[in-house]
Structure formats: C-alpha cells, structure tokens
Amino acid sequence: MLTQEQHYMPRTGMVTLLTELQQRGYEVIGPGVQDGAIVFHPLTQVDSLPQGIEQTQQPGHYRLHQTESARYFSWANGPQALKPLTFAPRETLWRSEQNADGSLRFTETLADRSLTAVIGIRGCDLAALALQEQHFAEDPYYRQRRANLLLIAVDCSHPADTCFCASTGDGPGADRGYDIALTELDDGYLVRANSEPGKAVLAALPLEAASQKHLEQADDQHRHARQQQRQLPRFDPERLIHQGQSAVWEAVADRCLSCGNCTSVCPSCFCFSEQEVPELDGQTSSHQRQWDSCFSEGHSYIHGHRFRPDTRGRYRQWLTHKFGSWVEQYGRSGCTGCGRCISWCPVGIDPLEILEQLGQEGTDE
Amino acid sequence: MARPRIAVHKFSSCDGCQLAFLNLGEALLELSEQVEILHFLEAGMNDPATPVDIAFVEGSLSTPDELERIQQVRANSRYLVTLGACATSGGLQALRNLEGRHDEWRDAIYAQPEYIQTLKEVRPIASAVKVDLELWGCPVNSDQVLAAVRALLFGVSPVDDRDRVCLECKRQQAVCVMVTQGRPCMGPVTRTGCGALCPRFGRDCYGCFGPSETAQTDTLAQRFAGLGLVPDAIARRFLMINSQAPAFLQTGRVFFHTPAGDQDD
Ligand code: SF4
Ligand code: SF4
Ligand code: SF4
Ligand code: SF4
Numbered sequence: 001m002l003t004q005e006q007h008y009m010p011r012t013g014m015v016t017l018l019t020e021l022q023q024r025g026y027e028v029i030g031p032g033v034q035d036g037a038i039v040f041h042p043l044t045q046v047d048s049l050p051q052g053i054e055q056t057q058q059p060g061h062y063r064l065h066q067t068e069s070a071r072y073f074s075w076a077n078g079p080q081a082l083k084p085l086t087f088a089p090r091e092t093l094w095r096s097e098q099n100a101d102g103s104l105r106f107t108e109t110l111a112d113r114s115l116t117a118v119i120g121i122r123g124c125d126l127a128a129l130a131l132q133e134q135h136f137a138e139d140p141y142y143r144q145r146r147a148n149l150l151l152i153a154v155d156c157s158h159p160a161d162t163c164f165c166a167s168t169g170d171g172p173g174a175d176r177g178y179d180i181a182l183t184e185l186d187d188g189y190l191v192r193a194n195s196e197p198g199k200a201v202l203a204a205l206p207l208e209a210a211s212q213k214h215l216e217q218a219d220d221q222h223r224h225a226r227q228q229q230r231q232l233p234r235f236d237p238e239r240l241i242h243q244g245q246s247a248v249w250e251a252v253a254d255r256c257l258s259c260g261n262c263t264s265v266c267p268s269c270f271c272f273s274e275q276e277v278p279e280l281d282g283q284t285s286s287h288q289r290q291w292d293s294c295f296s297e298g299h300s301y302i303h304g305h306r307f308r309p310d311t312r313g314r315y316r317q318w319l320t321h322k323f324g325s326w327v328e329q330y331g332r333s334g335c336t337g338c339g340r341c342i343s344w345c346p347v348g349i350d351p352l353e354i355l356e357q358l359g360q361e362g363t364d365e
Numbered sequence: 366m367a368r369p370r371i372a373v374h375k376f377s378s379c380d381g382c383q384l385a386f387l388n389l390g391e392a393l394l395e396l397s398e399q400v401e402i403l404h405f406l407e408a409g410m411n412d413p414a415t416p417v418d419i420a421f422v423e424g425s426l427s428t429p430d431e432l433e434r435i436q437q438v439r440a441n442s443r444y445l446v447t448l449g450a451c452a453t454s455g456g457l458q459a460l461r462n463l464e465g466r467h468d469e470w471r472d473a474i475y476a477q478p479e480y481i482q483t484l485k486e487v488r489p490i491a492s493a494v495k496v497d498l499e500l501w502g503c504p505v506n507s508d509q510v511l512a513a514v515r516a517l518l519f520g521v522s523p524v525d526d527r528d529r530v531c532l533e534c535k536r537q538q539a540v541c542v543m544v545t546q547g548r549p550c551m552g553p554v555t556r557t558g559c560g561a562l563c564p565r566f567g568r569d570c571y572g573c574f575g576p577s578e579t580a581q582t583d584t585l586a587q588r589f590a591g592l593g594l595v596p597d598a599i600a601r602r603f604l605m606i607n608s609q610a611p612a613f614l615q616t617g618r619v620f621f622h623t624p625a626g627d628q629d630d
Contacts, residue, residue, distance in 0.1 A: 035539070035542075037540040039538070039540065062545050079540060080538060257531075257585060258529075259529055259531040261531050264532065280395050290536060297578045297579065298528070343544065
C-alpha cells in the first residue's frame, strides 16, 4: 500500500514541524476544540492541538471527551472538511462600477493568497478534494486557493461509528493527494512525504529510521481502524435514477427537515448560488457566490418554476446525485465515506439505510 | 430626478426596528443623500400624513385607532414595507391571541380598564392592507433594510430570501448546537436574515425571523420531543415571537396546553 519511505519522529517533533512551516512562510491551519467540536483554525502553538480528545458520533449526535491519551489526532473528522479552504462559503467573484458616461467597468477580485499548510487532513477528505479538483478544474478562485495549500495528512486511527471510508476505498489511511502524511503512534509518528515541498519540510525534522516495532504498531492500528461499524450497502448506482417512484422517498421526506446540513458538511458537494450585492450609492456592486444546496428552493428554480417544491424531490436529488449520477459525471460516487451527513443531520437520517432499501427494490418499470 | 420620499411609521411595537434603522450610522447619512426621509419619529421627523414612495411600517395592529391609521398610511404610499416581526406576523404582543382571555386580563391588569381600547386579537399589517414587501426579524437586520431600499431605488423587486438559518449557519462555520448539545434549535424551520447570530454564539435559534420556505415544523417538533422537551416546552419554541405565523401556529397549537384549570406561574 505505502510506497514512500517511512521515518519515525518522536511526539516532540510536532513543535519542530510547526516552527519549520512557519519559517517557510506558511500560515498553519490545524485542528482544535471549539464550541464542542473539532474544527480547523489557525494553529500557532502545538499546545492548542486537541490532545487526548476522543469523540462519540451517532446519527444526529456528536460529543467530545477528554482522555488521558497524549495523542493529538485520536478523533475522526468534525463538521468541516477541507472544503471551506478551497471553496469558500461566500466570496466575491468580481466588482462592477459605473463610469461617468454610464458604461460599466469590471474588476477582478482574485487577491494574492498566502501559503497555507493544513495539518490533520484525513483520507476521506483528500479523496473529496480529488473530486473537487475535477469539478472546479477551470475555476480560478478554487485554483488559486488550492495552489497555495500544503497538505499534511494523518491516517485515521480512531474512526467514528458513522465512518464508512473503508467500504468506499477512501480511508482510513491517507493513500494519495497529500504532501506529508503522519501515522500517529503511542509515542510519536511515522512520517512520509509525497511531493517536493513535502520532502523539503521533512528534511528539517528530527527523523530517525522507523523500527520494526513502530511499523508493526502502525499496521495493527490500521487493521483495527478498518473494522468500521458502517459499510456502503449493496445498490446499483445506475438504477437509482430510475427509482424515482419508490415509496422510500415519501417515507424519508416525512423525517427530513430539508435543512441542507448534509450537503453543507459533505466534502464533495459543490453547489453554489450567485447574487449581486450593490452598494447603497448605486454606482458599485459586488458579485458574490455562496454555498447552496439541493435542499433549498432556489436550487431547482428555473424562470417561473420550481422543479423540486417539496422535500421528497429534494432528498431524492441529493441521494441520486451523490451516489448515482455522480458516477456518470465524474467516474466515481460523490461519497468518500466520511460520515458527516449522518452525524450532522439534526434529525439523524442515515442515507446508507435509504440506499439499502433502494438496493432491495426494483426500478419504476 | 427627485429623491424618493420615505416615511417610517410606528404601530404597536418596542421601537427596536426603528433603532435598527438609526443604528445604520454612516449608511444612514448616505441613505439620506439618496432619499428624502419625511416622517420618522424616532429620528425627529414628524409628518405622518405626507404622501411617500416607500412607507416602512413597524409594529402590529392592536388598537382600533391603528386599524384606521394603517389605511391612511397605505393610501399615502406607493410601496408599503413591513419592518420586523410585529408588523409582519403580530410579534410578541400577539401571544395574547393564544389564550383568548383579552377582557379578563385587561380587567385584572389595569386599575381603570375603561380607558384601555385594544383589539381582542393582535393582527399583522397584511391582515388589513396590501403589503408589498415583508422584512422579518426581531429586530430586522439593517443590511436587509438597506438592500430592500437599494432594490426599490433601482426599480427591481427586492430579493426575498426564504432559505433556512441552517444554510447560513454552515456558511458561517458555526458548530451545530442541536447535534453537539441537544439544544432545541429553530434554525431548520426559520428564515435566514440574521447571519445565524444565535448559533454563532452557541445558543439555539428561537425563530425570530419567522418560518422559512417548506418549513417542516411538525418534523422538528418531533425531534424536540426526542431531545426530551415536554409538550409545553415544544409549544413555547414555536409560539414565541412569531406565534401567529401560520406554520409556527399550526405546530405550536398541537403542543399548546389549553389554559382551563392551569396554574399560572
Ligand atoms: S455523502 Fe455523507 S458520508 Fe459521503 S462524503 Fe458526503 S458527507 Fe461524507
Ligand atoms: S446537487 Fe445536491 S448532492 Fe449534488 S452537489 Fe449539489 S448539493 Fe450536493
Ligand atoms: S437529511 Fe438531515 S441534514 Fe439532510 S436535509 Fe434532511 S434533515 Fe437536513
Ligand atoms: S445550530 Fe441550528 S441553525 Fe445551525 S445547523 Fe444546527 S440546527 Fe441549523
């Protein structure tokens, strides 16, 4: 599985890693506890990493616990993925201004972005990034953000009960798409690099040769992490779109709030709406885009008509796109098994249950 | 071109929405270059009967006199915009509609009830006259007020954003208080506009912007029950600032304990 050379770094090496990144001019973003969840925010000292924090995740339920462990990464992901860092929740795309003669002038708002290193990214989110990469290939705003990112992944050692990345093939280890990856062990880290910038940072770290004992511990841990509670059920992605009349949709619409939390936390969902935000003087205006969701009324609005007025149609859109038509669009399912849509659904709807039922049913004809 | 004429009228209310207007600060100065503000008591302009292009109305209809006054306001204005929860759905004072004991309460509260002339039921502005645009919130969000004025100045329809608070909550990267704390958040059925203010401060939304589009209020009430809320507590979530908004009223009523024989606390 792993082809890169593995090194060993004692836990104290994290301080060197952080300092090295800062000296190389990176703004460092890392995990921390905020408002009862693991979130990514600016990291200026190793002390603010979530040491010993573990979690319980169930449908519609997320709680953190403090343990005695010295580990910094003994949790599975929180509500955010990399998504807010590559596809901003709200951003200005351009500004327009009216000249004295009534003509319009447009100004690009692409600002220079600082180099950013992100510590703690998981396999599922790297896989979702690869999906975003396809969708936003031509998008200058995405490209610019992405180009400035250095990704430091951590293999998942403590998946949540809502995780099923092992069955989608996207985790729990970080296999691709990172610059540096860490395996956290009881007393330190196995470290590997996958890019030139990653190797350059590694050169400055206090590394030793990985011992047989460390490698075995990592293997054990990985095997353990793969034994996840949830799995993708058996269903046929090509058939989903032909199951529009199933009674399953009606039943789930009774339980669903149409709130869009599932799509907002999903690391691969890419829908946005755009709006014009004029200044009060009426002379200048910003053109913004913001995260949208197929659970909003605007998502299916086409001049004069709402195609998905109710929750039934909206839930169907989400599930059939994510797990069905996404395959046709981008060559694979849009789901990387992160489990966020399960944990962060305020009413705890588990899409895997819906998929399982659909897998057992016939198509409309 | 003459500057559009504006009036801000007050009905039964706490003045908080007018304050949201006043608190615009610099933007208010800029606004007064674009428009002519002719009536706005809180700001010291007093000319209630003058014809205007845009009339903002704060407050609900809760006295017979207000029923007459709103007709004049309507007759004197091209656009009528309701400003906030009271004007749009009746507001907090409409809680009295729930019990239906107007006379009894009036007589118990006031020393000389014969001087009190109030309607038995508090009503939103739209129940009496045509409203062109409703701005929700308790109080309104000043940015929404400005955006509405700007749109009317351009001569286009203001954007009517009926999305739910949850969408904005996630855009703001707030951590969900329902999922992490089991709090009975109204965000999933409440209209956006506040910038997810409450969840950003770790508390549950209490629905001050009224119902969103396709508000799944019954489903949310079931969830609140699952979180351990007793029926009366569920009723209080829905029957608060916008108790008379139909989607909230209908679900709240299901859990609302009728008062007969109840202890008042
Ligand atoms: S569909 Fe759900 S589990 Fe799959 S990637 Fe999106 S949020 Fe994660
Ligand atoms: S349509 Fe829905 S499921 Fe598909 S990307 Fe957009 S928000 Fe996500
Ligand atoms: S499935 Fe859950 S998170 Fe998604 S829209 Fe429905 S209630 Fe909201
Ligand atoms: S905190 Fe409230 S508004 Fe925010 S996502 Fe949760 S339920 Fe929605």
